Amino acid sequence: MIQLTVNGKTENFDVSPEMPLLWAIRDTLGLTGTKFGCGVAQCGACVVHLDGEAVRSCVTKMSRAKGKNVVTIEGLSQNNDHPAQKAWQEIDVPQCGYCHSGQIMSAAVLLRENPNPSDQDIDDAMAGNICRCGTYPRIRKAIHLASQMQEKNKI
Numbered sequence: 222m223i224q225l226t227v228n229g230k231t232e233n234f235d236v237s238p239e240m241p242l243l244w245a246i247r248d249t250l251g252l253t254g255t256k257f258g259c260g261v262a263q264c265g266a267c268v269v270h271l272d273g274e275a276v277r278s279c280v281t282k283m284s285r286a287k288g289k290n291v292v293t294i295e296g297l298s299q300n301n302d303h304p305a306q307k308a309w310q311e312i313d314v315p316q317c318g319y320c321h322s323g324q325i326m327s328a329a330v331l332l333r334e335n336p337n338p339s340d341q342d343i344d345d346a347m348a349g350n351i352c353r354c355g356t357y358p359r360i361r362k363a364i365h366l367a368s369q370m371q372e373k374n375k376i
Contacts, residue, residue, distance in 0.1 A: 223287050227252070228296025238284035242276075243267045245283055246293055254294035254322045258351075265350030268323035269293050275330040277349075294322035297329060304374070305329050308367035316354035324350050328364050337368055 258266030262277035
């Protein structure tokens with residue numbers, strides 16, 4: 222039995238320690254916001270937070286996640302009100318939308334670690350997230366907007 226916390230709730234998984242975290246999230250818990258893209262950690266569609274770090278869940282084994290805190294796109298905020306989620310909606314970033322849960326999860330870590338990123342900071346941090354529709358200019362614009370929202374909401 223492998224125990225971890227997913228979106229604030231303790232979960233027990235009767236799965237192989239070799240199973241990718243992605244499949245435990247999607248198949249066992251039914252949280253389908255995290256997407257399967259490539260299966261080799263190249264596209265970023267499967268990004269989740271593992272103890273606050275953005276990781277590719279398609280190659281993260283359950284043994285690595287054991288006892289840790291996992292946040293998926295469903296758990297990023299209570300009401301889809303994380304600044305990145307709000308900015309994505311305001312800028313109308315998605316085209317097909319498939320990659321954007323991973324994009325938002327990567328952006329959330331960037332904004333936590335660097336609240337006021339430059340274009341270069343954004344490009345560097347988001348380089349591992351592929352958007353087949355090419356919405357990169359809107360992604361960058363949304364991250365800048367999210368940064369402004371985040372700053373505005375600070376007390």
